[in-house]
Amino acid sequence: MTNSIIHILLALSMPPLLLGVIGKTKAAFAGRVGAPFLQPYYDILRLLQKGTVFSTTTTWVFRAGPIVALATTAVAALLVPFGAHPAPVSFDGDMILYAYLFALGRFFTMSAALDTGSSFEGMGSAREATYSCLAEPTLFFALITLSRLSGSFSLSPMLVNISLGVWLDTGAALLLLVGGMFIVLLVENCRIPFDDPNTHLELTMIHEVMVLDHSGPAFGIIQYAAALKLFVLGAFFVHLALPYATGNPLLDWGLFIISMLELAVVIGIVESVMARLRLIRIPQLLVAATILAAFSTLLVIR
Amino acid sequence: MSFGMKTFYNGTSFPRADIPMPDNDTFFQGVLDSITAGWRVCSYFGVPNAEGATLYCIMSARSGSGVLGVVATTVGRSFPSLAALCPQLHLFEREIAEQCLTRPEGHAWLKPVRFQKPLCEGKGFWSAADGGGLLPAVMDFYRVEGDEVHEVAVGPVHAGVIEPGHFRFQCHGEEVFHLEIALGFQHRGIERALIGAPTPRTMHQMETIAGDTTVGHGQAYCMNMESLGGYFASPRAETVRGIALELERLANHTGDLGALAGDVGYLPTASFCGRIRGDFLNMTALLCGSRFSRGLLRPGGIGYDCDASIADELHKKLHSAREDLTGAVKLLWDTPSVMARLEDVGIVSEKDARDIGLVGPAARACGLNRDVRCDHPFGIFRMSQIPVVTATTCDVAARTRLRWLEAERSMDFIDEQVRHLPRGSYRNQPKEIVPDRCAVALTEGWRGEICHVALTDDRGRFERYKIVDPSFHNWNGLGLALRNQQISDFPLCNKSFNLSYCGFDL
Numbered sequence: 001m002t003n004s005i006i007h008i009l010l011a012l013s014m015p016p017l018l019l020g021v022i023g024k025t026k027a028a029f030a031g032r033v034g035a036p037f038l039q040p041y042y043d044i045l046r047l048l049q050k051g052t053v054f055s056t057t058t059t060w061v062f063r064a065g066p067i068v069a070l071a072t073t074a075v076a077a078l079l080v081p082f083g084a085h086p087a088p089v090s091f092d093g094d095m096i097l098y099a100y101l102f103a104l105g106r107f108f109t110m111s112a113a114l115d116t117g118s119s120f121e122g123m124g125s126a127r128e129a130t131y132s133c134l135a136e137p138t139l140f141f142a143l144i145t146l147s148r149l150s151g152s153f154s155l156s157p158m159l160v161n162i163s164l165g166v167w168l169d170t171g172a173a174l175l176l177l178v179g180g181m182f183i184v185l186l187v188e189n190c191r192i193p194f195d196d197p198n199t200h201l202e203l204t205m206i207h208e209v210m211v212l213d214h215s216g217p218a219f220g221i222i223q224y225a226a227a228l229k230l231f232v233l234g235a236f237f238v239h240l241a242l243p244y245a246t247g248n249p250l251l252d253w254g255l256f257i258i259s260m261l262e263l264a265v266v267i268g269i270v271e272s273v274m275a276r277l278r279l280i281r282i283p284q285l286l287v288a289a290t291i292l293a294a295f296s297t298l299l300v301i302r
Numbered sequence: 303m304s305f306g307m308k309t310f311y312n313g314t315s316f317p318r319a320d321i322p323m324p325d326n327d328t329f330f331q332g333v334l335d336s337i338t339a340g341w342r343v344c345s346y347f348g349v350p351n352a353e354g355a356t357l358y359c360i361m362s363a364r365s366g367s368g369v370l371g372v373v374a375t376t377v378g379r380s381f382p383s384l385a386a387l388c389p390q391l392h393l394f395e396r397e398i399a400e401q402c403l404t405r406p407e408g409h410a411w412l413k414p415v416r417f418q419k420p421l422c423e424g425k426g427f428w429s430a431a432d433g434g435g436l437l438p439a440v441m442d443f444y445r446v447e448g449d450e451v452h453e454v455a456v457g458p459v460h461a462g463v464i465e466p467g468h469f470r471f472q473c474h475g476e477e478v479f480h481l482e483i484a485l486g487f488q489h490r491g492i493e494r495a496l497i498g499a500p501t502p503r504t505m506h507q508m509e510t511i512a513g514d515t516t517v518g519h520g521q522a523y524c525m526n527m528e529s530l531g532g533y534f535a536s537p538r539a540e541t542v543r544g545i546a547l548e549l550e551r552l553a554n555h556t557g558d559l560g561a562l563a564g565d566v567g568y569l570p571t572a573s574f575c576g577r578i579r580g581d582f583l584n585m586t587a588l589l590c591g592s593r594f595s596r597g598l599l600r601p602g603g604i605g606y607d608c609d610a611s612i613a614d615e616l617h618k619k620l621h622s623a624r625e626d627l628t629g630a631v632k633l634l635w636d637t638p639s640v641m642a643r644l645e646d647v648g649i650v651s652e653k654d655a656r657d658i659g660l661v662g663p664a665a666r667a668c669g670l671n672r673d674v675r676c677d678h679p680f681g682i683f684r685m686s687q688i689p690v691v692t693a694t695t696c697d698v699a700a701r702t703r704l705r706w707l708e709a710e711r712s713m714d715f716i717d718e719q720v721r722h723l724p725r726g727s728y729r730n731q732p733k734e735i736v737p738d739r740c741a742v743a744l745t746e747g748w749r750g751e752i753c754h755v756a757l758t759d760d761r762g763r764f765e766r767y768k769i770v771d772p773s774f775h776n777w778n779g780l781g782l783a784l785r786n787q788q789i790s791d792f793p794l795c796n797k798s799f800n801l802s803y804c805g806f807d808l
Contacts, residue, residue: 026569029569029570030569030570030572030573030574031570031573031574031577032573119452119453119454119455120454122452123454123476123789126475192567193567193639196567198567199565199567200461200462201461201462201565201793202456202461203454203456203789203790203792203793204565204790204791204793271567271569272569272570273637274568274637274639274640275563275566275567275568275637275639275640275642275643276566276567276639276643277639277642277643278642278643278647278788278790278791279476279788279790280476280788281642
């Protein structure tokens with residue numbers, strides 16, 4: 001029970017901090033001081049206090065977009081175990097629900113974007129649909145591999161199962177998986193090299209361009225949902241990459257928080273040392289990620 | 303191949319009576335032949351009169367001779383268009399149609415340029431199209447139709463803090479078939495205001511033709527005033543002007559390198575260059591108290607002397623800025639993901655560049671050896687020349703690398719000049735300008751060739767003062783660079799040209 005409460009509290013409160021850490025890391029690389037760690041929280045609070053403007057050409061779909069995106073991500077947050085602790089909600093086959101909760105959220109974000117009738121947002125939706133299609137196989141190969149390793153169809157046992165021992169046994173497969181899933185993590189969260197969350201150039205955007213017409217609280221919800229998505233996918237990723245556990249519940253929560261912050265720093269470093277890819281090169285990298293994940297599946301199945 | 307053109311050198315003036323006025327056929331055939339023979343049009347404009355207009359064409363000979371030529375002719379309400387044969391005349395002819403109410407017959411793309419009122423009495427060709435008032439970007443855009451073809455409109459209000467301009471893309475999926483650019487939002491009527499000048503206000507108007515090219519335009523105006531008045535700036539003043547021109551180039555090239563890095567999402571160079579650009583602007587402020595050189599250039603010399611302590615400090619600051627910039631820019635070449643993003647994007651072939659008459663870094667990146675500092679030396683550049691840098695790959699990477707190589711040459715130049723400032727007065731007394739003369743001044747601003755033509759009337763006032771900003775030549779280059787490119791590469795291509803909206807709109 002205590003673990004479930006900590007799980008929910010962390011999921012609610014920590015996501016924007018990751019964005020703050022990424023921002024600070026990038027600032028450090030650029031030789032700047034950077035915005036405070038808590039800046040993303042201030043931004044979301046500021047947006048929540050504003051009024052909202054709705055275009056007269058939009059329908060309920062446009063208003064539903066941000067809410068569905070947040071709701072689906074929040075449910076997904078309940079399915080993923082954080083650190084060594086099992087998730088509050090867990091059942092056989094929840095991994096499929098996990099994957100398609102994101103798809104549902106994305107479907108509504110894209111529909112909301114199309115609802116505005118803007119050419120920019122149409123382009124953004126087209127790009128998002130293309131790249132998420134290509135990212136999906138990687139996630140499923142990863143789930144198959146993990147399911148094979150743990151003999152379970154539920155996320156909690158699947159992910160908590162990964163430990164140093166498993167790494168020693170099937171290190172090669174896990175390494176491939178870490179590579180593939182890191183690419184998925186970056187593309188799903190619109191980070192460099194796939195998308196630039198800080199750019200103002202609407203013609204180059206993928207995710208940001210789909211939410212251009214949202215304002216005020218709706219936009220605040222979108223930003224929070226995006227942070228939560230990073231957190232949820234990040235939690236999945238740190239299970240693979242940093243699977244340490246002590247057995248002491250409190251210490252394990254601490255370890256989880258530290259690994260999430262480490263992940264944010266790594267993302268910040270990646271964003272600092274490389275430029276964005278050309279949009280036509282992105283599919284190639286996503287196919288590469290799929291191949292990595294497929295090979296890891298091969299390795300554990302043979 | 304000068305078919306009786308009046309030839310002269312940059313920064314000189316001559317009586318208007320010396321300008322040959324052949325009949326229409328000789329004029330148009332002559333212009334056509336000259337362009338075919340390798341001459342390039344610097345300026346082509348009309349002075350309206352009751353029955354039509356007098357067209358003046360200023361041309362530059364192939365590099366090497368340093369010769370400029372001028373020729374004029376009188377036309378009625380229409381004249382034959384040469385744009386189909388010489389694409390570099392295309393915008394000039396539209397401008398003449400808009401300003402002088404005389405129609406270029408056979409022009410295939412006759413649309414407004416700045417959506418301005420004509421310089422003479424009468425109703426513009428496009429007044430009726432939008433109900434009387436001239437609103438920028440209210441016109442028929444070129445359209446592509448078919449399955450999966452869609453149109454994307456960007457601007458005039460942009461997400462970044464840039465000037466207003468409207469871009470209309472015809473796209474097939476992510477691929478751009480055609481880009482049409484509509485400007486005119488920044489039109490302030492500078493050329494109209496200059497009729498009857500010079501007044502005390504004129505110098506300030508010149509400094510703000512394009513806010514980032516204060517020295518480039520200021521220098522051209524000063525050269526015209528000096529040649530019309532028959533006086534000179536002292537060597538000391540010319541040297542400081544040269545330093546200021548190169549500082550302006552450095553500040554803008556640095557800013558562009560940073561902005562290009564920012565557009566591909568490469569933060570370190572973007573952040574460093576943003577700061578280093580400020581260092582160069584502050585060096586300009588050392589010279590005159592303004593980061594954008596306002597008040598530095600004055601006819602007859604410079605507004606503020608540059609004493610030894612300023613020169614010393616400039617030298618020191620330049621040294622440290624050079625180190626910082628070298629480090630920041632080296633990061634770009636050393637990062638494969640950045641280079642992969644810049645290479646093979648936004649190519650304008652050398653032939654296209656020559657045909658549409660590109661100038662400045664955009665032309666040099668296409669392998670064209672065009673630099674007013676060498677081709678038509680002016681001011682200090684007659685004594686101390688800067689080597690011309692060219693590149694051959696014609697893409698965004700070429701335009702990026704060219705900026706850095708030019709910045710290096712400019713720093714070498716300032717470094718040398720600032721240590722050997724000639725002695726003497728910094729400002730000579732201006733004299734009244736002479737009536738009935740024509741003066742032409744070309745300078746190499748950081749975007750490229752700036753051309754100012756002054757025609758004085760019988761009272762010694764400007765009957766017409768024609769300004770050609772390099773952006774006027776180059777905007778079409780951006781449109782060509784986007785052909786068959788990804789629409790997501792537009793911001794990068796745009797930044798690699800970094801053209802001026804207000805310099806075009808005047």
